Amino acid sequence: MPRDIFILTENELRRAVHLDLKAIGVVEQAFAALGTGKVIMPPILSMAVPEANGEVDVKTAYIPGFEGFAIKVSPGFFDNPGLGLPSLNGLMILFSARTGLVEALLLDNGYLTDVRTAAAGAVAAKHLAPQNVDTAGVMGAGVQARLQMEAAHLVRPFRRVLVWGRDAAKAEAGAANIAEKLGIEARAEPDPARLVAESQLVVTTTPAEEPILEAEWLHPGLHITAMGSDQAGKNEIDPRALVAADLYVADRVSQCEKLGELRAAIAAGLWKGGTPPELGEIVNGKAGRTSEDQVTICDLTGTGAQDTAIATFALTEAKTSGAGSVIKS
Amino acid sequence: MPRDIFILTENELRRAVHLDLKAIGVVEQAFAALGTGKVIMPPILSMAVPEANGEVDVKTAYIPGFEGFAIKVSPGFFDNPGLGLPSLNGLMILFSARTGLVEALLLDNGYLTDVRTAAAGAVAAKHLAPQNVDTAGVMGAGVQARLQMEAAHLVRPFRRVLVWGRDAAKAEAGAANIAEKLGIEARAEPDPARLVAESQLVVTTTPAEEPILEAEWLHPGLHITAMGSDQAGKNEIDPRALVAADLYVADRVSQCEKLGELRAAIAAGLWKGGTPPELGEIVNGKAGRTSEDQVTICDLTGTGAQDTAIATFALTEAKTSGAGSVIKS
Numbered sequence: 001m002p003r004d005i006f007i008l009t010e011n012e013l014r015r016a017v018h019l020d021l022k023a024i025g026v027v028e029q030a031f032a033a034l035g036t037g038k039v040i041m042p043p044i045l046s047m048a049v050p051e052a053n054g055e056v057d058v059k060t061a062y063i064p065g066f067e068g069f070a071i072k073v074s075p076g077f078f079d080n081p082g083l084g085l086p087s088l089n090g091l092m093i094l095f096s097a098r099t100g101l102v103e104a105l106l107l108d109n110g111y112l113t114d115v116r117t118a119a120a121g122a123v124a125a126k127h128l129a130p131q132n133v134d135t136a137g138v139m140g141a142g143v144q145a146r147l148q149m150e151a152a153h154l155v156r157p158f159r160r161v162l163v164w165g166r167d168a169a170k171a172e173a174g175a176a177n178i179a180e181k182l183g184i185e186a187r188a189e190p191d192p193a194r195l196v197a198e199s200q201l202v203v204t205t206t207p208a209e210e211p212i213l214e215a216e217w218l219h220p221g222l223h224i225t226a227m228g229s230d231q232a233g234k235n236e237i238d239p240r241a242l243v244a245a246d247l248y249v250a251d252r253v254s255q256c257e258k259l260g261e262l263r264a265a266i267a268a269g270l271w272k273g274g275t276p277p278e279l280g281e282i283v284n285g286k287a288g289r290t291s292e293d294q295v296t297i298c299d300l301t302g303t304g305a306q307d308t309a310i311a312t313f314a315l316t317e318a319k320t321s322g323a324g325s326v327i328k329s
Numbered sequence: 330m331p332r333d334i335f336i337l338t339e340n341e342l343r344r345a346v347h348l349d350l351k352a353i354g355v356v357e358q359a360f361a362a363l364g365t366g367k368v369i370m371p372p373i374l375s376m377a378v379p380e381a382n383g384e385v386d387v388k389t390a391y392i393p394g395f396e397g398f399a400i401k402v403s404p405g406f407f408d409n410p411g412l413g414l415p416s417l418n419g420l421m422i423l424f425s426a427r428t429g430l431v432e433a434l435l436l437d438n439g440y441l442t443d444v445r446t447a448a449a450g451a452v453a454a455k456h457l458a459p460q461n462v463d464t465a466g467v468m469g470a471g472v473q474a475r476l477q478m479e480a481a482h483l484v485r486p487f488r489r490v491l492v493w494g495r496d497a498a499k500a501e502a503g504a505a506n507i508a509e510k511l512g513i514e515a516r517a518e519p520d521p522a523r524l525v526a527e528s529q530l531v532v533t534t535t536p537a538e539e540p541i542l543e544a545e546w547l548h549p550g551l552h553i554t555a556m557g558s559d560q561a562g563k564n565e566i567d568p569r570a571l572v573a574a575d576l577y578v579a580d581r582v583s584q585c586e587k588l589g590e591l592r593a594a595i596a597a598g599l600w601k602g603g604t605p606p607e608l609g610e611i612v613n614g615k616a617g618r619t620s621e622d623q624v625t626i627c628d629l630t631g632t633g634a635q636d637t638a639i640a641t642f643a644l645t646e647a648k649t650s651g652a653g654s655v656i657k658s
Contacts, residue, residue: 007656009656009657009658040377040378041376042374043374045372045373045374047370047371047390047398048369049391049398049429051426052426052427052428054426054428054429056389056398056400056424056429058374058387058389060374060385061376064380069376069378071385071402073400073422073424075430077430080428080429083428085428085430089430089431090431093402093420095402095404097378097380097381097383098381098406099409099412099414100378100381100383100404100405100406100409101406101414101418102436105434107431325656327436327654329339329436
């Protein structure tokens with residue numbers, strides 16, 4: 001008996017899903033569920049395709065209370081730019097959590113991942129950054145740098161943004177972009193130490209393999225969200241900073257100790273903090289910043305729970321707006 | 330820049346892909362590649378959804394020389410029949426092995442899995458069964474029982490089929506089905522010991538959790554393919570039979586020791602055979618049956634390499650026949 005499967009293209013998803021407080025709320029809800037321990041989230045399936053300088057990751061999670069669960073496939077093929085193609089792609093498949101039947105194919109080419117990643121940054125900022133953020137700094141100048149600033153601005157309406165990038169021209173362009181998008185002051189800052197010194201909220205969004213943010217730069221009343229490291233070879237934050245901070249928070253401990261900043265701190269023999277709290281526990285109020293002067297760090301590796309949340313949300317939003325097409329299968 | 334993604338529904342796939350020597354050849358090629366050690370095949374991603382009595386498995390593999398790689402998602406939701414829905418479903422996504430871009434969505438609801446699983450049975454029979462098979466026995470009376478007999482008949486054109494099932498009526502119906510499909514004698518055999526005694530090739534296709542085929546029933550010139558066990562709780566073959574056989578072959582050792590018949594033999598403390606050969610090595614001639622009188626067993630848990638092979642094949646076949654539709658994404 002043929003059944004309806006909903007298909008949404010990238011353009012349709014871009015029209016239906018925006019990086020707004022609603023999307024952030026759904027991702028926050030996913031973290032809250034993760035914090036209760038009731039989410040089922042298997043380890044990431046990861047396959048390298050060395051002949052094409054590629055890799056593919058598959059993430060999923062079942063969140064009680066969500067009608068569907070997503071399976072997200074994220075290929076990264078890093079020779080693609082030479083072929084005139086983007087490195088990152090992928091899609092999400094949404095299944096009914098009651099019957100396992102395919103409900104929707106979300107052909108987002110990574111757009112929903114961008115949104116749910118930035119939304120996680122906003123969740124971290126909402127629950128961990130000091131209440132008063134005058135200046136936000138972002139390290140990195142790509143799409144995610146801009147999205148992280150957009151998302152964080154929704155929960156901490158800062159006055160200005162500083163942008164650092166290894167490529168000064170890209171940092172300038174990124175700052176101009178952010179200034180235009182948010183309608184606030186934004187400028188490139190070539191000195192990363194100064195960027196951190198002048199910011200109360202810093203988000204790192206690079207694929208760095210050596211720290212770009214030194215422990216000496218920490219100062220009272222600073223929150224850092226590190227979202228660049230999602231592989232064993234990456235490291236943005238000086239491992240000593242994780243120890244020096246008043247509070248280090250993982251999106252998922254089992255992932256961060258393999259793929260995040262925590263991995264580097266463990267590898268350096270510096271981490272003696274035992275099992276750190278997870279962002280979901282912070283959302284649920286089990287721990288958190290206890291004064292404006294504390295230094296907090298949140299390590300985001302990206303969770304299947306965020307994918308299930310954003311995919312479920314995207315289907316609802318698209319149906320509401322009448323977007324998409326249906327195929328009988 | 331929108332790109333074309335090919336979409337094929339179950340009906341289109343059923344018209345384009347048949348269980349024939351061509352499909353068997355492609356699956357054999359996948360095993361040959363597995364046997365060279367050059368295939369990249371990560372462990373299966375598996376997630377239980379206990380609230381809905383469901384589970385979902387994700388398999389993939391990169392096979393050098395194949396233009397694409399498949400990611401297959403197989404949900405099994407075992408309360409579905411009560412809702413008038415099939416328990417097993419799923420789809421395959423075919424990606425370019427060069428760029429990681431989505432090439433095709435194969436909305437097969439498990440059809441391609443049925444074909445590639447039966448094709449693997451034929452590969453096992455081709456390379457391990459005695460040359461002369463007069464009678465083939467099948468234990469189990471479902472779809473896969475029929476497909477296994479169809480596939481095996483293409484490589485060992487036996488004269489008759491015996492069918493055993495726990496439910497006698499289903500075994501009768503299954504036998505009638507096979508007789509009609511293959512145009513040969515097929516009858517239900519209520520005594521499994523007699524089924525094995527009269528067969529030179531036996532395929533077990535049940536979800537049994539306790540052995541249904543006893544070691545005492547082994548006889549010279551018998552080949553058994555056990556394809557039912559694909560989870561840690563399943564077991565079709567008496568573990569002593571694996572030890573008593575002249576040759577035990579795994580489709581993938583790392584899977585069979587966790588999910589296959591080998592698991593039960595290891596758990597029983599009986600397996601002292603070290604690392605057994607894999608079916609791909611048998612295809613490549615590194616080991617095999619050395620006389621008509623030997624007893625051989627092949628343990629099939631299902632590999633991502635088969636999925637990549639059948640998905641690549643299905644897209645080619647569908648394009649040749651002009652089937653399918655295209656979506657811009």
